[in-house]
Amino acid sequence: MLIDDEILVCPSCRGGLDWKKDAVACLSCGMKFPVYARVADFRGVSKEFSPSAKEVEVRDALLAAYDSSSFEDLLKIRFGGSKECPRDLIEFNLAFELSYESKGAYRCFQRNKLLADSGKKLSGSRVFLDVGCGTGTAVPWIMKGFDAGVGLDYSLVDLIVGRKFLAEHKIENITLVCADARKLPFAEGQFDFVNATDVIEHIVPGQEDFLREIRRVLVSGGGFYFNSPNRYNVFTPEPHVLVRFVGFIPRSWMDGYVYMMKGVKYGAIRLLSIRELRRITGAVFGNGFLLTGPFIDMSAPATDFKRRVVKKMPFLLAFVNAFLKPVTTNYQVIAFKP
Numbered sequence: 589m590l591i592d593d594e595i596l597v598c599p600s601c602r603g604g605l606d607w608k609k610d611a612v613a614c615l616s617c618g619m620k621f622p623v624y625a626r627v628a629d630f631r632g633v634s635k636e637f638s639p640s641a642k643e644v645e646v647r648d649a650l651l652a653a654y655d656s657s658s659f660e661d662l663l664k665i666r667f668g669g670s671k672e673c674p675r676d677l678i679e680f681n682l683a684f685e686l687s688y689e690s691k692g693a694y695r696c697f698q699r700n701k702l703l704a705d706s707g708k709k710l711s712g713s714r715v716f717l718d719v720g721c722g723t724g725t726a727v728p729w730i731m732k733g734f735d736a737g738v739g740l741d742y743s744l745v746d747l748i749v750g751r752k753f754l755a756e757h758k759i760e761n762i763t764l765v766c767a768d769a770r771k772l773p774f775a776e777g778q779f780d781f782v783n784a785t786d787v788i789e790h791i792v793p794g795q796e797d798f799l800r801e802i803r804r805v806l807v808s809g810g811g812f813y814f815n816s817p818n819r820y821n822v823f824t825p826e827p828h829v830l831v832r833f834v835g836f837i838p839r840s841w842m843d844g845y846v847y848m849m850k851g852v853k854y855g856a857i858r859l860l861s862i863r864e865l866r867r868i869t870g871a872v873f874g875n876g877f878l879l880t881g882p883f884i885d886m887s888a889p890a891t892d893f894k895r896r897v898v899k900k901m902p903f904l905l906a907f908v909n910a911f912l913k914p915v916t917t918n919y920q921v922i923a924f925k926p
């Protein structure tokens with residue numbers, strides 16, 4: 589089932605779209621959006637958007653090679669496109685991209701576990717949305733149990749590569765869309781479940797607006813699963829730049845601190861604390877959400893050392909979990925549209 593026509597609307601006025609081979613036009617406001625290899629690019633809805641020179645170069649190289657190349661060849665163009673990219677980094681990216689099946693299956697497992705813990709049941713299992721899908725190669729495994737899916741990302745070049753993957757695997761129930769997660773090109777109440785892995789910390793500004801957009805496109809009773817790295821994590825370095833204790837200094841100093849420690853820009857990343865995460869999730873979805881993190885988990889395998897210790901001294905469980913919760917590495921949340 590291809591759902592392009594059924595589900596996509598103009599992200600500006602939510603009017604219907606007129607599909608042509610290399611562009612879609614809004615039937616209400618007339619806004620036009622380009623289409624590349626069947627991926628519609630809705631980022632232009634923001635006036636300030638313009639693709640970088642690098643993106644245009646890689647995009648054109650991918651499109652020129654698209655018909656005659658395999659998925660893996662396109663991946664190499666995607667990651668090897670620039671001369672300054674070191675060989676080992678290209679290899680690393682390729683290996684990461686080719687582990688899609690296990691990545692997707694793991695996320696599906698995590699979501700089902702949290703869903704079971706929440707005690708809620710999904711009303712339908714029809715349409716799934718994965719926000720921040722990258723190349724989208726893990727989507728078939730993440731959306732297991734659903735009839736059709738949409739993979740959405742801000743990276744057009746990743747999605748062009750992903751289109752080839754879907755064609756090669758003859759997967760016809762997934763649509764790939766390029767758009768801003770704060771301005772989704774979907775009408776209200778279209779999705780039974782939304783997944784957003786490693787996304788919310790990159791939505792800067794507008795993390796709460798992002799949650800509101802997700803709520804808008806969910807059906808009533810639909811579920812939303814996402815993760816969020818903890819600002820006040822004392823156990824591991826900041827996961828994007830691998831610098832310790834970034835979260836403990838004022839936000840306005842973070843850029844300078846990361847640059848001093850690592851010589852790189854911190855840029856548009858905003859990690860949430862457990863308080864902020866609870867506040868914005870509650871403000872948008874109400875209080876019926878479940879938040880968890882890698883505390884001591886009594887459903888972990890019985891061989892787990894922490895679990896064995898706690899089983900002998902049960903009073904430790906409540907104490908340690910209450911103590912570690914605000915400073916653990918990351919959180920997972922499942923929320924439902926009332």
Ligand SMILES: [Zn+2]
Nearest residue numbers: 598601614617
């Ligand atoms: Zn429009």
